[in-house]
Amino acid sequence: MATGKFVPLTLTALFLSGCQSWTMRGVDSLPPTAALPEASEAGWxxxxxxxxxxxxxxxxxxxxxxxxxxxxxxxxxxxxxxxxxxxxxxxxxxxxxxxxxxxxxxxxxxxxxxxxxxxxxxxxxxxxxxxxxxxxxxxxxxxxxxxxxxxxxxxxxxxxxxxxxxxxxxxxxxxxxxxxxxxxxxxxxxxxxxxxxxSPRQESQLYPDTADARLGFSAGYRVGFFDGEHSLPFNDAYPPLDEDQDGLYDNWEVQAGLNPADPEDANADPDNDLLTTADEYQLWIDPTSADTDGDSIPDGAEFAYGLDPADPLDAERDADGDGYSNLREYNEGTDPSNPDDKPVEPEAPVDVPYTQGLVGQYFSGRNFETFDFARLDESPTNSWGGGSPGGNLPNDRFSVRWYSTLIPAFDSGQRNYEFRISRDDGARLYVGGDLIIDAWTGLNSTTYRAQKALSAGEKYPVVLEFNEGYGGASVVLQVVDMSNGRTVNSSDIFRVTPLDSEVSLDSDGDSIPDVWEMEYGSDPWMDDAGQVLNTQGVTVLSAFESGVSPRNPSEAAIWEGRTAGIGDSTTSEPSAPEPDPEPDPAPAPVVTISWTAPGTRLDGTSISLSEIQSYQINYGQNQSSLDQTVTVSSDVTTYSFEGLSAGVWYFNLQTRDQEGLLSPPSNTVQYNIQ
The missing domain is CATH 2.60.120.1560 (Jelly Rolls)
Known part of the structure; x- marks a missing residue:
């Protein structure tokens, strides 16, 4: 978080309907229409x-x-x-x-x-x-x-x-x-x-411009998209084909192995995910698969907990902000929507200075040119959109190197773990000292995969490298246990010594603690004691022993550690210069919400700005109960919150017209104030 700076969060304002018949999806989010069945023309x-x-x-x-x-x-x-x-x-x-x-x-x-x-x-x-x-x-x-x-x-x-x-x-x-x-x-x-x-098949309007067609807008688009996706002839008559009048499109029933002449199968559950076929049709997920997105959380459980059964990435997210991923909470039988119901952490051995996550070193330049800062990141999945990860890094042309130790999440024997990387723009992955994925260049649309046999009880050093060129920046690392096909929760396998630990290993035996090397942009797993990272000729080891930064020896680099290795007598207590005076308190963060005024109502009729009375912003720290509100006038489309306490805050927006009618809430956005 960039303390003291404006943090823009964009909401999509919903359209008002005088009859209060709310539609939850806008036109721009709907799929394209289906194609007509006429044959293509040759020659062009x-x-x-x-x-x-x-x-x-x-x-x-x-x-x-x-x-x-x-x-x-x-x-x-x-x-x-x-x-x-x-x-x-x-x-x-x-x-x-x-x-x-x-x-x-x-x-x-x-x-x-x-x-x-x-x-x-x-x-x-x-x-x-x-x-x-x-x-x-x-x-x-x-x-x-x-x-x-x-x-x-x-x-x-x-x-x-x-x-x-x-x-x-x-x-x-x-x-x-x-x-x-x-x-x-x-x-x-x-x-x-x-x-x-x-030639491609020609496009056609789904429905005539009639009142019935407008009422069937959402259903019609769904039908059209399904036919186009499966190369089926499309019938643009309204209402869509539904022989047994069970609310399910006939072609969809056939594709799902149902009987379009049997109205009872709308209430069936062929994949045993606790959702009926009618539920799955409305959610637009696969009625023949208990886990449509393959993230190891069944569709019914995702729906019950307010997750998205079609989004494979929400397994690694933390819906209730309690520090545990949705997948881990599901596997351990706790509620991922309730921050008070969370897994019980086993007590870690006192002699292992490990915590969950990875330490990231952040650099300007696409090839680790200028070190900026290091921090503990909870997950190997990160997305910064078009912005900067923090510090003094630019929005584009930066690189990150994460260090962690992988401890397999099984008790005995050996298993194959598959590592999957999606990234924008480049990434490399080393496990146990081996380069197993090299996606430093190549197509951003590709998921890169590699398998490695791991043994229970072993510790494998992991290095994940990333570079960003221009535009969006993201990297997703998933680990799958091939013995059962389940995605392994990253918090169950990645351990690293915290940067503020008083005890640190010296993994590479170069007489420099791992924590110090990670914090100051050096390599904790390669003997680089004699390497020079500055223009003054000061080696990494000399910088550590002198209590200065290896990249800028004019700056102090104080480490409070006492032991350079667990279980041995090696110590390192460098003399440090006088600490700098306490800095001025950082200004409190300002979280700014912005939105776009609606131009039409849900029924398709236009709405002018003069018909909008006000906007209501709902916010709070419990996503399922936003118990605080603020009302702003209709002539503004932005609002700034100051003085919010630390933690995760959630925001959504409603629009009120001159008759006092409120739209349903918009999509909910969140921001973590640290």
């Missing part, structure tokens, strides 16, 4: 242009609210190549189907200026499309060799089968172009021509 693919989009990154195109459904221009492209120098500051989307002339192995090539991606699905299903070749910067027209990423891995295609594809392209300034070539059985590399192209 669809090209969509989006004008007035600044920057060189595809992310600046795909983040547009009008992407992909509202382009400025739509054209027919008969060859996967465009002429250069069309314009500046625009984005392109090409989509359609490719049909292979013969069965066999193919390789695809892409060129473009600026960033360009070629995506291919293993079927006609657009939801399975994946990036297989890309230009990360720019190339000359027809140059397919500037980056290794321009060439795809070998793709096995079947003659006569159509494969859905997309090309995404972003132009900033200067030259612009893109092209896609391929090579396959019996022919060399050539740009993909019209004889292999087919």
């Amino acid at each position: 693919a669809e090209l969509r242009y989006f004008e007035g989009v600044n920057g060189n990154s595809i992310a600046q195109l795909t983040s547009l609210s009008r992407y992909p459904d509202n382009p400025d221009q739509v054209l027919e492209l008969t060859r996967l190549s465009v002429s250069p120098n069309r314009a500046d500051n625009y984005g392109s989307l090409v989509r359609g189907f490719i049909e292979a002339p013969a069965s066999g192995l193919y390789r695809f090539y892409v060129s473009g200026d600026d960033e360009t991606q070629f995506l291919l699905s293993p079927s006609q299903n657009a939801s399975d499309v994946r990036v297989i070749a890309s230009v990360t910067g720019w190339t000359s027209a027809g140059d397919y060799s500037k980056y290794t990423s321009q060439v795809s891995a070998v793709q096995e295609l079947t003659a006569g089968k159509r494969y859905y594809f997309e090309l995404r392209h972003k132009e900033g300034g200067g030259g612009d172009h893109f092209s896609v070539a391929w090579e396959g059985p019996g022919f060399g590399r050539s740009v993909i021509d019209s004889q292999y192209l087919y």
